Amino acid sequence: MTADADAKKHAGMPGGTNVLVSIDDHIAWVTLNRPDKRNAINPGIVFEMVQVLDALEMDDRAKVLVITGAGEAFSAGQDLKEYFREPDAGDPMLRERLYRANAAWQWRRLMYYPKPTIAMVNGWCFGGAFQVLIGCDLAVASNDAKFGLSEINWGIIPAGIVTKSVAMVLSQRAALYYIMTGDTFDGQTAANLGLVNFSVPASELKERTRALAKKLMEKNPHVLRAAKTAYHHVREMSWDTAAEYLASKSDQAKFRDPEKGDQKGMAQFLDAKSFRPGLGAYKRNG
Numbered sequence: 001m002t003a004d005a006d007a008k009k010h011a012g013m014p015g016g017t018n019v020l021v022s023i024d025d026h027i028a029w030v031t032l033n034r035p036d037k038r039n040a041i042n043p044g045i046v047f048e049m050v051q052v053l054d055a056l057e058m059d060d061r062a063k064v065l066v067i068t069g070a071g072e073a074f075s076a077g078q079d080l081k082e083y084f085r086e087p088d089a090g091d092p093m094l095r096e097r098l099y100r101a102n103a104a105w106q107w108r109r110l111m112y113y114p115k116p117t118i119a120m121v122n123g124w125c126f127g128g129a130f131q132v133l134i135g136c137d138l139a140v141a142s143n144d145a146k147f148g149l150s151e152i153n154w155g156i157i158p159a160g161i162v163t164k165s166v167a168m169v170l171s172q173r174a175a176l177y178y179i180m181t182g183d184t185f186d187g188q189t190a191a192n193l194g195l196v197n198f199s200v201p202a203s204e205l206k207e208r209t210r211a212l213a214k215k216l217m218e219k220n221p222h223v224l225r226a227a228k229t230a231y232h233h234v235r236e237m238s239w240d241t242a243a244e245y246l247a248s249k250s251d252q253a254k255f256r257d258p259e260k261g262d263q264k265g266m267a268q269f270l271d272a273k274s275f276r277p278g279l280g281a282y283k284r285n286g
């Protein structure tokens, strides 16, 4: 793509420097854009991503977000110089502000983001990038992507909230193996471990991700939002509290759903006999 065409594609979008956004077919492609630094997460990416997530939440053109990286990396993790060394030597208040903004976009915003999110792992994925990956609802990797919790190799623990995230999606054996060895693994292994939903040849990565995004777009967005929020909250609850919460959440979702999906779905199944929930989604415009 020429620089001109590229500029046009991103015109009027949030981000534009460290993060590029383009919306096509209601999919917002959010690209970490420091390819020369393997998309290492510096303050520029942190503060721009907070703005991008805020802007896309309110943008009706964006129904699903895909987060990926420019060039040969998804992201090489936190920027060792600009995220760690320089802020560590500077004003502690500014460092605190940076850490807070980083937590905001990598998990506080992403995990509970009102729209579906997919991580498209196109290459290197290290350290802090695991948080972005796990913060997204779903993830697709290129077979030849390379993952690693490399922190142990240079004398720190996987921090931020990465250890907790990893404990959430990997088995204890796998989590401790990769935390303690720093070994790398490829996209297919990531799929076998359940770290990503599936992995595909690099040449198919974008189209398979697009197909997944489209599948999500067929669903009722209000119910999708309630379903993912409920999932994250019930993980920490007792069974009794979860049962109470889910009953209320279910009522809330029905009450707030402008398309009244439950009534449509039931009428189409029970009265019109025009659809079967086990074989696909109800006709949202029917």
Ligand code: ACO
Pocket (backbone or CB within 6 Å): 036, 037, 038, 040, 041, 076, 077, 078, 079, 080, 081, 082, 124, 126, 127, 128, 129, 150, 151, 158, 159
């Ligand atoms: N922080 C800062 N700069 C980085 C980072 C990073 N995490 N990763 C890559 N870069 C920079 C390199 O310093 C280099 O900059 P330069 O051109 O100014 O010298 C540039 O990106 C390209 O990196 P290379 O190492 O030359 O690229 P290569 O393709 O050979 O290797 C790889 C890529 C394997 C990703 C390598 O860069 C690497 O190991 N990076 C560190 C990965 C890591 O351990 N991340 C965890 C950080 S800690 C955390 O996230 C909590």
